[in-house]
Structure formats: C-alpha cells, structure tokens
Amino acid sequence: MNITARTSFQIQRDVVYALLLREISSRFGKSRVGFLWVLIEPVAHLVFPIALFGFVLERAIPGVDYPLFLVYGFMPFLLFKTICLQTMDGTRANRGLLSYRQVLLMDVFIAKVMAHCAVSACVFAVVLGGLALLGFEVLPPLPIELFGVLALTVALAFGLGMLFAALGSVSPELKTIARLVFIPLYFLSGILFPISRFPEEWMAWLALNPVVHLVELSRHTALPDYKLLPHLGIAYPLAVAMASTFMGLALYRLRWLSRAAA
C-alpha cells in the first residue's frame, strides 16, 4: 500500500502545503526573473505615488511623513483588494485541481491567501526598508495593533471575496461590477489624501466603507500622533468581516461557490 491512511486534518495540511508551493512557484516561475516581478509590481504601485505626491504634498498633513502615510494606507488597501479579487476569481482558476478528490475549493482559497500574505509581507518589508534607508522613522509604535488591523483586513477581504464568488455563480456580470467598485474605492478610502479632506457632512456616508476604517486604523497604529477621525473605529469593519465571512462560509457549505466552479 503506497498511500497511507491520513486523518482529515493531515490531508488538508498536505493539500494546502502542496497548493502553497504550487502557488508560489507559479507566481515566481512565470519567467526567468519572475521572482523580481513579484516584488517590483507592488513596489511600483507604492513608489510612483510617493514620488509624485510626496513632494507636492510634503506639508499636506502636518506632523506626518507623507511617504509613510501613503505606505501604511496602501498596505491594508492592496491587501484587501488583491485577496478579495483573488478569492472571488479563485473558483475559476485551478478548476482542474479539484479533480483530485483531496483538493477542495477551500484549500485553494487558503493556499492563495497564505501565499499572498507571504508575498505582501516581503513587499512591505522591502518598501519600509527602503524608506528606513532614506531616514524615515518607519517602525510602528503599536506593532501588535497594526498586525491585528492587517489580519482583520485579510478576514474582511476573504469574507467579501467568498460572498462575491457566490454572487458571481448566480450571474458572472456581478463580478465585473465588483471589480469596477474598486476604482472609486481607491479614492473613497483615502489612500492618496486623508478623508478628512472631504466635506464634514459626507463623513457618515464615507464611513459606510469598511476599508476606510482599516486604512485609517493602520495609519493610527503605525504613525505617531496620527489621530483617528471620530466616525471611524474597529467595531464596524469587524462586524462586516464577521458577517461576510459567516455568509461566505454558509454559501460555501451550500456549494454556491463550487457550483460556479463546475
């Protein structure tokens, strides 16, 4: 017998590990310099706005270094956007893999999220290292809280991603709409400039977007003296993350997501 009996947990662990290696090697192995592009692409995302706005808006936010403001805003936003879209499309990619009975859609999701978190950690380490070399005070005063905010971002992205995937199984057009929503979201989440720039009376509406809470919380924990606006806090994104993850998992159980894969 060359296939040993394993417990469900061991099977899942083996499968996630195999998928993780596969995910990493397919990301890094696209070309000879594939591993460089994995880093360059997101770094470019950050470097251009820093270079462009960093000098223009140098004194735009009193008491805050603009590049750090940008990086700590981008960090949760990019994490959110990529994981959300990747989970949404995860039902379509890797369909062939599901022909192996050990491989479940959830394993594919888990491996993708883990791979992306690992890559993101490297990218931000590189960016922050670069800024540290330039003389910025990059280390966050509240590192554990920052980590918590980023973990919540991943959970929110994953939950909403599953929800979108389920909706996409009803009508694929809804996925296109979800993708389009990310364009205004970029501006409405206050990535390039703080949302306090928006008129005061908009605030209640802007605060309906859970991402803006996470972006501001990330800055609040990572930048000294960065004050949180009164409308924002951890409770709302936490509630949305829990609700969407619950609904996403429920729809997963009901096989709405794998139906989309079939």
Add this chain to the structure above:
Amino acid sequence: MIRLENLTKSYLTMRGRKVVFRDLSLEIPSGANVGLIGRNGAGKSTLMRLLSAVDLPDAGKIVTDGRLSWPVGLMGGMQGTMTGRDNVKFVCRIHGVRGAGMREKIDYVREFAQLGSYFDEPVATYSSGMRARLAFGTSMAFEFDYYLIDEVLAVGDADFKAKSRSVFAERLTKACVVLVSHNMNLIRKMCDLVVHLDRGRAALYTDVEQGIAAYQGAGGES
C-alpha cells in the same frame, strides 16, 4: 465494493433544474471491473464526477471500502508553468507521499512517460502526446483499488500504447476499473459487469452481453 445510496444529482441550467439521477441506488461488488454504458447525456460522466468526488451529490452518498483513483489520464490538474517533475511532486504531496516515496514515484513517471529532458521543462511546452503520457504515467504511479477511466485509455504512439496496455493489465490483477466507453469491444474485453444508465435509472447486468443488448435496444450504437 462501491455502493450508491439514494443518489440524487441535478444541475441548474438556464431553463431550470435538470435532474440527472433521482434516488439512484446500486451496489457494485468487490473485485469486478465495471463498464458504464448509456447514451450521450444519460449521466455517465456525471456519475464519474461523483465517483471521483469532483462533484458532490445533492443527496445520498457513495460508500466504498476501496481507494478510488482520480480520473485516469486527467490533464486538467497539470499546471502549464510548472515542470513535469513539479507536477508529479504536487500529486505526491496531496497524497501524502514524501521523501523516498516521492523520489520513487518521480523515477517511475520519468521512466514511464519517456519525456527525456522535457521532464524538467514546463508542461506548457509539451506536445499533447507528451502531456497525455505524463498524465497517464502519473496515474499509474499510484496504486488504487479502482481506476476511474472516462473513455480515453490509449494515448501516444504504438510503442507507448503497448507499454501502457501491459502496465495496466498488470495493475488490473490487483485492482479494478470503472470504465466509461462507447466502444463495446473494449467493454467486452475489460469488464465483468456493466451498468446501463438510461433516463436517470441504472440497471446492473452481471452478463455483459445482456447489458450491451439493453443499451443497444435503448438506441445506443453498437
């Protein structure tokens, strides 16, 4: 033994729900090679999908005391950007085969598929024949109690066909097949009993000829 217990499976289509099986129950005894026959759309492939757990039934379950393979010669699981070797490693890993066991499998597949230096090239650069050889070799590297085969069995040139046939024949001394085919000669040659699928019902024939006759009577080709 493979037992289907009140298996119900339907798919949602644009024009509503299409039921493929309703309350299908069937027991396939141990040690028998099974041929699945039926007209196009009778649900053969659906049943194979359920057996290989690609898809799950709406209700009911499949009980077995044996190990069922993935669909033999499956190529969808091969990732184009990865090398043949890495694809084999992936299959080993999800089956919990590591270390020396994994090296053994890799050697077996490399030997079997005869890809030469292409074994360490990305699968995307393979010809369709090479890909099929890799996929078939990977299937043969693992020992199962049932091999699930949907139609295609013979791939590659005459030489490879002869080899795969002999390896497979050797394997069948210890294992069984569940074979979907429209080729009645193949069914006659390989199967000990047939399951005829027709309009959501399944009939088990221990006499292969009788099953084939039922299939042809129901409008199937010879």
